[in-house]
Amino acid sequence: MNTKHSTPLEVRALLFDVLGTVVDWRSGIARQVSSFLERCGVVHVDAADFADTWSRLYDQATDAVRSGKRPFARLDVLNRENLEAAFKAVSIEPKLLPSADLDELNLAWHRLDPWPDSISGLTRLKSKFIIGPLSGGNTSLLLDMAKRAGLPWDVVLGSDVVEVYKPAPEAYLRTCEFLGLRPDQVLLVAAHNDDLAGARRCGMRTAFIPRPAEHGPSQTTDLAPLDDWDVIASDLVDLADKLGA
Known part of the structure; x- marks a missing residue:
């Protein structure tokens, strides 16, 4: 060419x-995660590391779709599942966090x-x-x-x-x-x-x-x-x- x-x-x-x-994506997600953690009073989690963890879970989730292990699901759905897994990875139980707040944080990928x-x-x-x-x-x-x-x-x-x-x-x-x-x-x-x-x-x-x-x-x-x-x-x-x- x-x-x-x-x-x-x-x-x-x-x-x-x-x-x-x-x-x-990394700076944007880290910024929004940092604000979320500050509001929740969480000080032991690095926002950039959390962004990396959340992003890494994307490959596992989409691989499951490509391999036929699960039917197709929109990325918003996968990201929401992965968000809970990312919190568990830093020893925070997502069930203790308001579901509506997690839904809003999940929209960080839209912003x-x-x-x-x-x-x-x-x-x-x-x-x-x-x-x-x-x-x-x-x-x-x-x-x-x-x-x-x-x-x-x-x-x-x-x-x-x-x-x-x-x-x-x-x-x-x-x-x-x-x-x-x-x-x-x-x-x-x-x-x-x-x-x-x-x-x-x-x-x-x-x-x-x-x-x-x-x-x-x-x-x-x-x-x-x-x-x-x-x-x-x-x-x-x-x-x-x-x-x-």
Whole structure:
């Protein structure tokens, strides 16, 4: 793919991983968890560590769906279950906490801040391409996030539309089908090499954006591209430059 001055005409849409690539989930979750713990008088729990624990449980929950061990459930449902498991991991019995307060904290995933380059980069890319998320987030989560953060999506199709989680092939293929596009007409933008590998296996184009602070100062994964992705950019503004937007 020639990315210096132009993009092939067959690339009509850019789809984006959201959690980590477009928004800074760790800082946002840690901030909201910190406020929750302070209100509850809990002082022995580090909010950033709690955010990491809550996030790690995502993989286990979505693996259970992909493997058929449980039927599809929206990410809001999985996150709510995982929230209770995260509290148990820090020796706090969730049953002792008000259920309504836990429900509100679960919505922290709807209220995440974009990386500094996200809005300007997406706005430029929108001028040339159809843009939207390809995320594990359910549609209401992604819509709430977009409204709050100002993410200028053209279309929002959550995982509850395709009823499968990445990197299952159907997550990529069904989204392309909903858009009426062939996989090779769609480019996935992600900060995660495994996500891009899943998209490439389905015939999609790929673009890598590093987010070295996604997992905090000690991050060791996805610091660099691990394959010859079609486009490699330093951030979404640089991606817009490379795609001529």
